[in-house]
Amino acid sequence: MTVQIAIGSDHAGYNLKELIKEQFKGEGVSFVDFGTNSTEAVDYPDIARPVAESVARGESRFGILICGTGIGMVIAANKVPGVRAALCHDVFTARAAREHNDANVLTLGERVTEAGLACEIVRAWLQAAFQGGRHERRVNKIRSIEEEFCGRCLQKREDSAVD
Structure with a gap:
């Protein structure tokens, strides 16, 4: 719930x-x-x-x-x-x-x-x-910024774990 x-x-x-x-x-x-x-x-x-x-x-x-x-x-x-x-x-x-x-x-x-x-x-x-509407497009852009940076952070962690 x-x-x-x-x-x-x-x-x-x-x-x-x-x-x-x-x-x-x-x-x-x-x-x-x-x-x-x-x-x-x-x-x-x-x-x-x-x-x-x-x-x-x-x-x-x-x-x-x-x-x-x-x-x-x-x-x-x-x-x-x-x-x-x-x-x-x-x-x-x-x-x-x-x-x-x-x-x-x-x-x-x-x-x-x-x-x-x-x-x-x-x-x-x-x-x-x-x-929603035009605002949905903008919120989706915020989400994609977040996803891009989260992916980079995960990649950095993986790279540093290998070192």
């Missing part, structure tokens, strides 16, 4: 993550929490990776990652092949990220986005749908 949302945060995004989880509970949205479970310091890549992998493997339909600014999470999540993470600061970019870019991971910054607005951003992002 696919869980609707994989959600995670570092310590700087913990409070906003908990607020969004409450929103999900009230709206009946299924989710799995990948941590962290307190405001004690953790490294954001340690949270971003399992959330992004859950989305890439199809175990979760979408992912939401929160840190202080959202920047570290978006960088880390986008390293996982198959993930198209978008950092959004307003409702318009949240909708556009889904409609035009087929973003499957949303990142937010607790220190830079007011909590009420963050909840609106999440709602808008989840309600939007990929429009």
Whole structure:
């Protein structure tokens, strides 16, 4: 069974993550929490990776990652092949990220986005749908860049294993 949302945060995004989880509970949205479970310091890549992998493997339909600014999470999540993470600061970019870019991971910054607005951003992002059409061509170009570089990385690993 696919869980609707994989959600995670570092310590700087913990409070906003908990607020969004409450929103999900009230709206009946299924989710799995990948941590962290307190405001004690953790490294954001340690949270971003399992959330992004859950989305890439199809175990979760979408992912939401929160840190202080959202920047570290978006960088880390986008390293996982198959993930198209978008950092959004307003409702318009949240909708556009889904409609035009087929973003499957949303990142937010607790220190830079007011909590009420963050909840609106999440709602808008989840309600939007990929429009396909001319956008499909562009997303496919992103996929082919990813495939090309993933192939090169695998080849480099194979070559270095032979040495």
